[in-house]
Amino acid sequence: MDSSSLSELSQTDEEFTQVSLTRSRKRKKATKGTSIAARARKRRVADETLFSETQSSVGTTGTASLISNLSTSSTQIARGKQSLQLEEQAKKAKAPTRKRKVKEPPPEPTLADFAPRAKNDWKIGAHVSGAGGLENAVTNAASIGANAFALFLKSNRKWESPPLTEDTITRFRSRMRVLDYNPTFVLPHSTYLINMAHSDEGKREKGYQCFADDLRRCEQLGLTLCNFHPGFVSAGGTKETAITNIATCLNRAHREFPSVSTVIECMAGTKNVVGASFQDLADIIKLVEDKTKVGVCLDTCHMFAAGYDLRTKKSYEMTMEDFDSVIGLRYLKGMHLNDSKTPFQSNKDRHENLGIGTLGIQSFRNIVNDPRTKGIPLVLETPGFDCETVWRKEVEVLNRISARPIGVSDEDCQEEAVVEEIRRTIGAAEEAGYGAKGKVPKSRTSHGKTAKGKKRKKSGRGEEEDGEDDDDDEISEDG
Numbered sequence: 393m394d395s396s397s398l399s400e401l402s403q404t405d406e407e408f409t410q411v412s413l414t415r416s417r418k419r420k421k422a423t424k425g426t427s428i429a430a431r432a433r434k435r436r437v438a439d440e441t442l443f444s445e446t447q448s449s450v451g452t453t454g455t456a457s458l459i460s461n462l463s464t465s466s467t468q469i470a471r472g473k474q475s476l477q478l479e480e481q482a483k484k485a486k487a488p489t490r491k492r493k494v495k496e497p498p499p500e501p502t503l504a505d506f507a508p509r510a511k512n513d514w515k516i517g518a519h520v521s522g523a524g525g526l527e528n529a530v531t532n533a534a535s536i537g538a539n540a541f542a543l544f545l546k547s548n549r550k551w552e553s554p555p556l557t558e559d560t561i562t563r564f565r566s567r568m569r570v571l572d573y574n575p576t577f578v579l580p581h582s583t584y585l586i587n588m589a590h591s592d593e594g595k596r597e598k599g600y601q602c603f604a605d606d607l608r609r610c611e612q613l614g615l616t617l618c619n620f621h622p623g624f625v626s627a628g629g630t631k632e633t634a635i636t637n638i639a640t641c642l643n644r645a646h647r648e649f650p651s652v653s654t655v656i657e658c659m660a661g662t663k664n665v666v667g668a669s670f671q672d673l674a675d676i677i678k679l680v681e682d683k684t685k686v687g688v689c690l691d692t693c694h695m696f697a698a699g700y701d702l703r704t705k706k707s708y709e710m711t712m713e714d715f716d717s718v719i720g721l722r723y724l725k726g727m728h729l730n731d732s733k734t735p736f737q738s739n740k741d742r743h744e745n746l747g748i749g750t751l752g753i754q755s756f757r758n759i760v761n762d763p764r765t766k767g768i769p770l771v772l773e774t775p776g777f778d779c780e781t782v783w784r785k786e787v788e789v790l791n792r793i794s795a796r797p798i799g800v801s802d803e804d805c806q807e808e809a810v811v812e813e814i815r816r817t818i819g820a821a822e823e824a825g826y827g828a829k830g831k832v833p834k835s836r837t838s839h840g841k842t843a844k845g846k847k848r849k850k851s852g853r854g855e856e857e858d859g860e861d862d863d864d865d866e867i868s869e870d871g
């Protein structure tokens with residue numbers, strides 16, 4: 393791409409951002425305006441209006457079906473007797489039937505409802521929320537301009553969740569089609585509790601069943617990848633048996649759910665975790681019978697914590713060559729793009745927004761300009777600040793810097809400038825009363841309220857408040 397078309401692209405991206413920011417603000421405003429009380433009031437007024445309409449119309453054109461369809465509001469019960477009399481009158485009059493208007497669900501979104509997404513061979517997105525129905529994950533992805541996304545298939549901290557409803561399955565599949573998402577770029581994240589490495593057969597089985605339930609959900613939704621944490625060496629167990637246990641579970645999963653590939657995530661190296669080294673991952677894969685069904689997800693924060701450097705062009709190259717020689721590039725099925733709050737080799741799993749942590753923006757520039765990471769989901773798990781703007785900015789920045797290979801000088805991709813853009817967006821989100829998930833700044837009061845007294849909103853990532861942060865620490869040996 394030449395420089396003139398590059399600047400054209402940049403301009404368009406900027407415009408897209410402006411348009412989508414405005415839309416987002418409007419949407420937020422609209423949602424905020426409709427309080428529960430206001431909605432209830434509206435519904436009550438509607439019911440009463442309908443009732444009085446019924447009464448006046450029944451004498452002339454009213455019908456039995458119209459009255460029997462009415463909801464039983466208290467007003468209606470009070471006037472029930474009168475209604476029955478009216479019903480009789482209506483029957484006698486044999487008036488033509490007229491059905492009550494059933495409240496329609498909001499129309500399904502179309503591609504035109506969202507700002508156009510960047511055209512890019514690097515499929516960049518975020519781990520979005522599926523709260524209120526997993527179908528919402530698809531629209532949440534479209535809202536931030538994501539070309540890829542991740543989601544939890546159920547509560548990520550519970551052993552059991554209700555099955556997906558037919559309605560969710562239908563809408564999810566339809567939105568994937570309508571909003572132009574390919575399952576190849578969707579990387580669902582399995583439950584954190586699972587430890588298929590466990591040496592206790594009962595606990596391992598419990599983990600497997602929970603994992604199998606995730607894979608079933610993938611099949612129902614038409615998704616083809618499922619990302620999971622390999623697990624921990626349990627008390628009295630060895631790394632070797634832990635790895636064998638994981639591979640045995642994967643072989644079973646591949647037989648039971650042939651349409652889904654399992655994707656092992658690399659870990660930060662906390663305690664007795666499996667998967668903090670490329671060698672661990674390679675050892676698991678070695679024991680997998682159908683190698684076309686297994687892959688790896690590299691999390692930049694975890695890699696860095698575990699001792700794989702990405703910060704310079706040279707260190708990044710070495711890490712990727714290491715990956716290729718130990719595991720093999722053909723197994724790379726996705727990446728989690730997270731900056732880190734902690735230093736190199738810290739073995740700690742603390743995600744930070746891009747460019748603001750110890751990895752720095754150059755690490756991500758290395759990734760989104762590397763042909764080896766084209767065509768796989770590249771998913772942010774950075775603090776989302778419970779609003780769309782921060783991820784939208786990070787997605788936009790990544791798309792922008794990926795169109796500018798290293799060495800191409802351009803104002804738009806100067807490291808300091810793009811990091812400053814991200815900082816400003818975070819600043820604006822905080823100013824508006826949004827807090828980074830689980831981390832209320834010290835300037836704010838406790839009990840989930842900001843200094844301004846606004847209640848903190850539910851997480852912008854995943855179904856629960858919990859995010860990827862600390863995930864290495866959360867699972868216990870008993871998990």
Ligand SMILES: [Zn+2]
Pocket residue numbers: 691693694741742743860861862863
């Ligand atoms: Zn993590």
Ligand SMILES: [Zn+2]
Pocket residue numbers: 581621657860863
């Ligand atoms: Zn993870």
